[in-house]
Amino acid sequence: MSYQKIENLKEQAFSKIKAAQNSADLYQVKVEFTGKNGRLTEIMKDMAGLSKEERPLFGKKVNEVKSEFEDAYLAREKTLKTQEINQKIQAEALDLSLPGSLSAPGTIHPIQRVTEEICQIMSRLGYSLRTGPMIEKDYYNFEALNIPADHPARDMQDTFFVDPTHVLRTHTSPIQIHSLDREKPPLRILGTGPVFRCDSDISHLPNFHQIEGMCVDRQVSMADLKGSISFFVREFFGPGLKTRFRPSFFPFTEPSAEVDCSCPICLGKGCALCKQSGWIEIGGSGLINPKVLLGSRVSYPEWQGFAFGFGIERMAIIKYGIDDIRHFPENDVRFLRQFKI
Numbered sequence: 001m002s003y004q005k006i007e008n009l010k011e012q013a014f015s016k017i018k019a020a021q022n023s024a025d026l027y028q029v030k031v032e033f034t035g036k037n038g039r040l041t042e043i044m045k046d047m048a049g050l051s052k053e054e055r056p057l058f059g060k061k062v063n064e065v066k067s068e069f070e071d072a073y074l075a076r077e078k079t080l081k082t083q084e085i086n087q088k089i090q091a092e093a094l095d096l097s098l099p100g101s102l103s104a105p106g107t108i109h110p111i112q113r114v115t116e117e118i119c120q121i122m123s124r125l126g127y128s129l130r131t132g133p134m135i136e137k138d139y140y141n142f143e144a145l146n147i148p149a150d151h152p153a154r155d156m157q158d159t160f161f162v163d164p165t166h167v168l169r170t171h172t173s174p175i176q177i178h179s180l181d182r183e184k185p186p187l188r189i190l191g192t193g194p195v196f197r198c199d200s201d202i203s204h205l206p207n208f209h210q211i212e213g214m215c216v217d218r219q220v221s222m223a224d225l226k227g228s229i230s231f232f233v234r235e236f237f238g239p240g241l242k243t244r245f246r247p248s249f250f251p252f253t254e255p256s257a258e259v260d261c262s263c264p265i266c267l268g269k270g271c272a273l274c275k276q277s278g279w280i281e282i283g284g285s286g287l288i289n290p291k292v293l294l295g296s297r298v299s300y301p302e303w304q305g306f307a308f309g310f311g312i313e314r315m316a317i318i319k320y321g322i323d324d325i326r327h328f329p330e331n332d333v334r335f336l337r338q339f340k341i
Contacts, residue, residue, distance in 0.1 A: 158198035253286025
């Protein structure tokens, strides 16, 4: 009687396993038959009414049924989980027939675009890029560039002081000093990055960008400087543009010169951008002052050099005909969209 009862439970268990429609139903079958108070567990109580010889055979039979139940349960569980995963994937599938959401494509900021173009042009003359800290020691920002504490040139730059010995750099020229201190000539380097001055109007920003070049070599002259800048102007603004050099003063160069180029908008005929003069100032230049070289322990006159610097915002204004420098930091997408490649 007990053996028949086992077979009946086996058939019922397998039938319910097969009929289970999901993992939750299947688990209830497991609880019903093999749980702590399950039907296959309870049947072991029938052993009390069996003879000593029948008990081992009965126990073996129950264990065999439990083992078969477990195999059938795991197989059905695997099938049901696969079905459930497929159903979930199907229910959560993206409808690729729907139109995607529109997003405005980005573009390189004109300041970055101009910086990269200048670096690419000057790299053809052997120049490589350097950077430096935006918070500079007073020594690197002024003294090493031949601008001591009592020098009137300090009045030319309204400075943000962090503390008595540190400033937000007012120009990128300190990068030249760092390079002279760390590297041995000959050198051809570009230094670029943001600079800071207490100035803000339609043509000036308190935070703007500069790029400077420095060449240190033997037998360097103003002719080398003029040739390099003239090459750059033609490559950056277009062929046929002229350059001119006007005497000026910078403490870290001697002699010094302001650099102008014929207006790339009107080609020298006169327009609103060049104020009808046909010329536009683009930066400063000159031969490196011997005091700067000697201060960085560069053997002068064995080694000489020249330097030049441009305001990147100014270069972008000239190249693209932008009417207000304040457009650059505002990041108005209507403005930036014009520079999409």
